[in-house]
Amino acid sequence: MIEIKSPAKKIESENPKVEHAYIKFPGKELILVGINMREKGVTWDYEKIRKHWEASKRKKYSEIHTHQYDKSSDIFSEVNDAGPLPSPNDLQHFLTDDEAKSMFIAQQDIKSGHVGGYFVLRKTRNTKPVGYSHTHNAGDESPKKNIWQSVKDKLELFLMTNGLLKSSPEFKYALKIKHDAKKYGFVAHTAMAYDKPELLVNAIKDFAHDYHLHYKFIPAKEHYLDLQGTKFVESRRKSSLEEKVVVIITMIGLLGSIFVLSPYFTGNVINNHRDLASGWIGGVLFVIGLIGMWRYFKNKQ
Numbered sequence: 001m002i003e004i005k006s007p008a009k010k011i012e013s014e015n016p017k018v019e020h021a022y023i024k025f026p027g028k029e030l031i032l033v034g035i036n037m038r039e040k041g042v043t044w045d046y047e048k049i050r051k052h053w054e055a056s057k058r059k060k061y062s063e064i065h066t067h068q069y070d071k072s073s074d075i076f077s078e079v080n081d082a083g084p085l086p087s088p089n090d091l092q093h094f095l096t097d098d099e100a101k102s103m104f105i106a107q108q109d110i111k112s113g114h115v116g117g118y119f120v121l122r123k124t125r126n127t128k129p130v131g132y133s134h135t136h137n138a139g140d141e142s143p144k145k146n147i148w149q150s151v152k153d154k155l156e157l158f159l160m161t162n163g164l165l166k167s168s169p170e171f172k173y174a175l176k177i178k179h180d181a182k183k184y185g186f187v188a189h190t191a192m193a194y195d196k197p198e199l200l201v202n203a204i205k206d207f208a209h210d211y212h213l214h215y216k217f218i219p220a221k222e223h224y225l226d227l228q229g230t231k232f233v234e235s236r237r238k239s240s241l242e243e244k245v246v247v248i249i250t251m252i253g254l255l256g257s258i259f260v261l262s263p264y265f266t267g268n269v270i271n272n273h274r275d276l277a278s279g280w281i282g283g284v285l286f287v288i289g290l291i292g293m294w295r296y297f298k299n300k301q
Contacts, residue, residue, distance in 0.1 A: 005029055008115045008220065011066060011106050016113035018042070022064040023049055023100075025056050030064060039068060044093070050135040053099060063094060064104040069116060069231065071109070083107060083231035084119035084217070085204055088185030094121065095177045095211060099133040107232050116232035117219040126212035130177065131170040180207065197228035252288075 005013075007022075010030040014020050019042040021034030031052055036043040042065060053061065067084055084107040086094075094103040102122040106115050184207050191199035208215050217225045223232045 007064065007104075007106070011064075011108060011115055012113045014113075016066075016068065016108050016110050019068065020066050021045075023052065023061040024064060025052070025059055025061050028056075034065070042066075044134065046134045053135050058099075060099055060101040062102045062104060063097070063100045064106065065090075066106045066108045068110040069107045070111070071233075084117060085188075085200060085230060086119065086121065088181040088188070091184060091207060092178055092181040093134075095127075095181075096130050096174055097133050097135070098129045098131070099135055115220050116223045116234075117217060117225070119215065119217055121208070121213055121215045124212050124214055128173065128211075130174055132174070177211075180210065197230045201229045 007024070007030050010022070011020065014032075015037075018037040018039055019034070020032065020037055021042045021044050022030040023033050024030050031048075033045045033048050033052075034042040035045045049061075053059070069083065084105045086103070086105055090103065090105065094100055100123075102120060105119045107117055107119075108115055184203050187203040188200050191197060191203070204215065207213075217229075217232070219225055219232050222235045224235060225231075226233050
């Protein structure tokens with residue numbers, strides 16, 4: 001019997017420094033369908049998706065892709081674009097593919113490759129279909145398909161993508177999705193610029209409500225969703241060593257600064273040049289100590 005790899009194992013076996021894209025059919029293993037994989041981006045191979053979609057007898061699938069997460073990038077910021085929340089392109093891509101029933105975004109550590117958790121977005125009965133799927137026009141893989149129907153499909157796709165069928169309901173709805181995704185992206189950019197995680201959380205909540213989508217966060221083992229609700233972080237057991245290192249650095253910084261700067265407070269200044277150098281060293285140690293204190297209490301939140 002062939003062992004089916006879990007989604008996490010499949011994702012963690014790939015290079016974590018670039019994004020990857022997959023599809024999954026019920027009861028099956030993840031299928032890698034990404035091309036032109038890069039940091040903060042991946043291109044979906046629709047021809048490959050169509051082959052598997054046809055082979056599955058046209059069953060609906062789940063879309064899965066990764067977001068690289070570097071925890072060092074959020075030391076001074078609560079919000080960054082490395083968490084599991086979707087980008088505007090993610091939302092537009094998902095809603096303009098009627099064959100995709102759900103979207104999973106895996107937050108993958110860019111160094112270790114471990115998956116911290118998943119953001120899951122699902123369509124409901126009330127989610128309006130756009131009348132189109134990326135897989136439908138990704139090459140003619142079915143010999144049974146009428147050649148004229150294939151030409152008609154490709155012509156309609158060309159006209160829609162070039163704005164020549166503006167009166168069609170499908171085009172208008174697709175245009176609305178694009179507009180709302182861009183609006184979400186503007187709010188997300190504002191949230192990152194001003195470090196306001198609540199803006200990003202409310203933006204995805206409003207978007208899901210408008211399109212009748214359900215979403216949830218699924219943390220991996222020994223991870224949990226942070227208080228701001230924008231990313232997964234390691235549990236206290238996993239981060240205990242990091243906390244000890246932070247405490248040690250904080251103590252060295254603060255005690256070192258007190259020792260070096262003590263002549264300033266006692267008045268025992270011997271040499272101006274030496275005094276100036278000591279002042280710089282003491283100041284740097286003091287700043288390191290303050291950063292360590294801030295980081296320690298931030299982890300405790």
